[in-house]
Amino acid sequence: MKKTLKALISALLIVCLLLPLAACGNSSGEATLKIAIPNDTTNEARALLLLQDKGYIKLKDGVGITATVLDIAENPKNIQFSEVEAAQLPNLLPDVDYAVINSNYAISAGLNPTKDALALEGSSSAYANILAVKEGNEENPLVKALIAALSSKKVADYITEKYDGSVISVVENPGDGYDPDLDYTAIAGQTITVAASPAPHAEILAVAKEILAAKDVTLDIQEYSDYVIPNNVVEDGTVLANYFQHTPYLDDFNAQNGTHLVSVLSVHVEPLGLYGGKQSSLDALK
Secondary structure (H helix, E strand, O other): OHHHHHHHHHHHHHHHHHHHHHHHOOOOOOOOOOOEEOOOOOHHHHHHHHHOOOOOOOOOOOHHOOHHHEEEOOOOOEEEEEEOHHHHHHHHHHOOOOOEEEEEHHOOOOOOHHOOEEEEEOOOOOOOOEEEEOOOOOOOHHHHHHHHOOEEEHHHHOOOOHHHOOOOOOOOOOOOOOOOOOOOHOOOOOOEEEOOHHHHHHHHHHHHHHHHHOOOOOEEEEOOOHHHOHHHHHHOOOOEEEEEEEEEHHHHHHHHHHHHEEEEEEEEEEEEEEOOOOOOHHHHHH
């Protein structure tokens, strides 16, 4: 009986010793860092590319914007990744060391990307939000007028002042809002229809609307919270353009739905950020 009890106690001690090692995921005794990332294809890759850019992981060569956790080639900190619906990431911060969160969801949760994020994507991100039209409409004078208005210094300044780094203009050499090669008298009195997300897209378009109004061109901004309808209404010709998505999403949408939409202008980036949960600094990742 004593031998049996002694053996049981020994077994329990071994289990107690092994459990911390299993939790940490390595043999050094260091606690495993947990990072929550978006579980959708596009934003998961963005999150991993951000972490690679900061030197915390290394991805397999060539995976780029299609990367998943299966493409991690080097993980020196033995980071444990939790793939979660993007909108839920802010709610998980108390339960993880860090989370990579889209700016729109961060802002909705009361976070300020420029002040609260420990690391942010740069303006060179491949995920710039774009103005898209149906293939064949790239040279439409109304499209060109909208491109010029969104490429203006007035819009760029508005983005900088309004969003304080949470949204970053990527327009190079912004102009006065007007295309010098376009005959505005020929389109005076006409209406440009554009589908957009309420914020920040519709807010930014409101500035472009003022620019176009000076040339007697009306901008009809139709707001959608849905990410499918704005592409469908451009494809079927109901709306001339849309402004709500980035190129990787558009490319995937075209491939999945047989649509024929193209990007005509990159306008802004909403940087993905790495936010602290249990960790208040990046020290644990160094």
